[in-house]
Amino acid sequence: MTAQPFPVSEIVTSRRPHRKDAARNYDALLTAAREAFAENGAEASLEDIARRAGVGIGTLYRNFPTRRHLFESVYAGEVNDLCRVAHEVAELEPWEALSAWLRRFVGYTVTKRAVREALNDESEIFLACRDSMYQAGGPLFERAQKSGEAREDMDFDDLLRMVAGITATNFLDDAQRDRVLAVALDGVRTAR
Amino acid sequence: MTAQPFPVSEIVTSRRPHRKDAARNYDALLTAAREAFAENGAEASLEDIARRAGVGIGTLYRNFPTRRHLFESVYAGEVNDLCRVAHEVAELEPWEALSAWLRRFVGYTVTKRAVREALNDESEIFLACRDSMYQAGGPLFERAQKSGEAREDMDFDDLLRMVAGITATNFLDDAQRDRVLAVALDGVRTAR
DNA sequence: GTTGAAGCGGAGGTTTGCCTCCGCTACAGT
DNA sequence: ACTGTAGCGGAGGCAAACCTCCGCTTCAAC
Incomplete structure (x- = not known):
């Protein structure tokens, strides 16, 4: 903050x-x-x-x-946090690290609600933020792919938008959100 | 219309x-x-x-x-269409029927964009519409479950919210949306 | 054709949110 | 303690959207 x-x-x-x-x-x-x-x-x-x-x-x-200044400042703060978290989880096992990071991603409510409107935005700051978030989180995904746990036919951008979309939706309760997210992530995982 | x-x-x-x-x-x-x-x-x-x-x-x-009257009328029209489609696809193979129906579901832009705001709504009409949509589409899902192609640990409501969430998000292009949706649906499918 | 009523449309009052401007306040450097 | 200045805050002008109301228009029944 x-x-x-x-x-x-x-x-x-x-x-x-x-x-x-x-x-x-x-x-x-x-x-x-x-x-x-x-x-x-x-x-x-x-x-x-x-x-x-x-x-x-x-x-x-x-x-x-x-x-926009206000929104971007808030957004940048969350992106920052996420970058830091990405470093923190780096020591976990590949899939574990990725899903821990995504769980944190889900928790960021501003991004969650507004990402749908903002994710296509062309502003310099948004692009920079996305870049640094992708640089922090992307390797987690690639590692999971290399270890054979994440499918190869999608990229990190696909993944983030999927998670953002699901978490931006209204659910009956948190349990339902978690359940749905788990299902979708099962789709990301290769043969179990 | x-x-x-x-x-x-x-x-x-x-x-x-x-x-x-x-x-x-x-x-x-x-x-x-x-x-x-x-x-x-x-x-x-x-x-x-x-x-x-x-x-x-x-x-x-x-x-x-x-x-709200206006919105509900538009919404009801789309729900109607979806109910009709559910009957039309009933003759296909279980998983094929379900995913054909979901593809149509994705196409309904009003619902798509607004479902996130409205899906928790308590109004009589929304509930009735959802009911009839669930009655039309639910059996497709249950059939896919019984045939062993859809996982058992989620329900139709989970599925619809998942699809609604994903399709309500901004993507770079339609190809990305389809790709992401396919990944999520892979999560719904049981061991391939 | 006539005619009554159903339907039309937009002027204008109201609310809500945006943003500027400027006289006042209070911090921090000496 | 003094004082210059950075910072404060809200009144008020503007724009956008909401919704009502009522004199005019047009349909369709006879």
Whole structure:
């Protein structure tokens, strides 16, 4: 949520301010935005986000001149986390590592809800974020392919979109989501 | 698009008017709405729909008092079609029948785009539509299960949500969508 | 043809969200 | 402690979409 020394955050447009109160507001906005985007999708009301964060609408616009700036900052934060997780799971067995990482991927609610709208987006930041996420997660998939556990006739982009699509859907409950995801991943796995 | 003698349409709220011009407008609205919903999701502008249909906004509201009436009418039409298709494919081999039906399911763009928002909806009409769709499509799935081609540890609702989720996502192109869908369906199939 | 009623359509009031602007506040450097 | 400036916040103007209402049009029954 705050700054961290990872590739993606360098690119991100708006910088966390230096003054103490301002920095607090910045963080509050990011948190509020993540919540709002998760709840209402990428179209969430900016005024509502400012209200949640307990700041004026002016403050929101100063930190994030456009809705896109805000959205991209939140998105970049999640991508960053995912990149870090990819490093953390690298020591597990191939398939285990991949599916652990995908489970984390599922947990990122902003991306989950908005990825459907944003995944085709051409903006520089989105592309950069996707790149670094693909660089972090892709090897996990390739490793699983090399070890013979993941099928060869699909690529990492296919996989991510599949998982994103499934997790963006409404389910009766979390159990159903997990069940469906497991079925789909069985399709990714080669002969069991 | 117009009236047809199938279960669901009985329940639908708004009736096609008798007068010739009125009936034409009604159909035009339904067509325009389907287009608009497919393009912009369930939040499409009603004024835009009226414009596309070449009628005044007042006419739209007379036929469909609320956005929901309109949406439900379009939805019901697609459900109807799907029910009919289910009968048509009944003579094919079990797995073939199921996947042929699902391919048609994928083609229904309104449902596809909006199902994610609507599939948990509690409205009477939605429930009724889902019921009749499940009654039409469910047997195809059960047949595939009995013949040993579909796994037993998931139900038809799981399957539909999985397919809906995947097809509602953005893909680079249709080829990718088909590829991903095929992978997921491989997960549904039992040992090949 | 006449005529009554069903249907039409869009002007306009209302709401909701976007974004700018500027007088006020409070931080941090000296 | 003082003070310049970065930062605050919300009033208010604008745009978009919603929905109602009512005078005009057009159908179809006779």
